[in-house]
Amino acid sequence: MEVKVFERVHPREYFNLFSEKGIRPDGRSLTGSRKTAVRVGSISTALGSAMVKCGSTTMLCGTTAKVVNPTGAKAEFAPIDVNVELLPLCSGKYRPGRKPEESYHLQELVAQHVRRLVQPSSLELEFDDMMWSLSLDIYCLEDDGNMEDAILLVAIAALKDTRLPEILSTEEGYHATKSRTRSIDFRELIVPVSFGVVDSRVVVDPDSSEEALCEAKVTIFVDEKGSFRGMSKSGGSVASKDLLATCSKLAVQRAPALFSQLSN
Template sequence: MTSYEIIPLPSKKTLLALLDKGERKDGRDFNSYRDIEISTNVIKSAEGSAQVKIGNTIALAGVKLILGQPYSDTPDQGIQIVNAELVPLASPSFEPGPPDEDDIELSRVVDRVLRSSNMIDLNKLSIIKGKKVWIVYIDIYILNHDGNLFDASIMASVAALLTAKIPKVEITDENKVRLTEEYINLPIKDLPIGVTFSKIGNNIIVDPCYEEERLSDAMITIGINKENNICTLQKRK
């Protein structure tokens, strides 16, 4: 990723002075999120989709399902695959080309939160053990970057999965799979969320904006399931 900035950032000294007074540049307290907006069914060609805005950050998630073979070590489970793309127009620091380490890290963290919370009941996506299962693709696109991509992407993925529909299947006498015209909800077991904290100097804040992220000493994203149990942690600089 490139390191240049178009809009000058406030100096770390100025930002630290604000934080030491218990203030943030946008007026929030340390434990407050920016305004959150969730829109669902925004991609008509997808089985499920959602767009999430946290402040000016925008994450779009789409769900596609295809029939395929299970992994050999989990012959009676469906498959979950997460991909993320940081769209170049979303930030001057995003570059076109194949997925880089930032795309990969974002997709891995979202995948880990969904998987460790058992959000999707993968056992119910098995059709013929060892031969045929549903494969769930969750594709994430960052459309605008103003900080906290992880929470926005997790939220968009969860909302998209909640809207996803799959066709009922029938097994023929020849042991083949036939898709019916009846659709059902994707089997869901949990509703995880991600909460990201940023450490700047001696202060810890939630939902850092872009300027706060650029000056952070460290950040951590905590995945939490519906029982308020921690299911994953991801620390980064």
């Protein structure tokens, strides 16, 4: 049987032929990550933007903002709306029309973290208790697995690139000026590192073919000090302490390279 046919007909057996030797079909070790690249300023019409590539998985994000007058107590979390588009161009599994469930999952993932990471006071204006409300529009240009890492990285990179115009108060009203801008402050920064579990073997940064075989996925969030800042898990049974310890150790090792990309 030809190799390509065997891979397509028996994908799990094909993967295991490699994983038993500590490698993967794409040549990576089980703990190896694909090349990750972050580029900011990709959209000239946005207040901030970024493109992130994790292997072939590619995400594009642009930020916009509007002035709002929030009601009630001082904001505990930053007012940020997130929209994620998974269009047919990024993968054949998505169809035109109804938004796929994955879009809503990714929107919630990004919103949950960026609203907590951004310092709300850095969005406040100096008059009338008004503040900036941000919107993130994220497009997946190619889905080759591990969208979770790519999408959170692109959201953070775009927010770091965002420059909010100063609002001037005049007799004629309020006016935004692009000649004076300010950046957004963060309470902290985190990076995600995701893992797939295939036949009890842990693989870092699974691609789309590996994700199709995963019985579980785990994402570990790490801050700039290398400290554990949370985790998420999907699929499978309850994660064992040994599994989480392994993932946490590998995430801490991977994090500096991701922070380096965000700081470039």
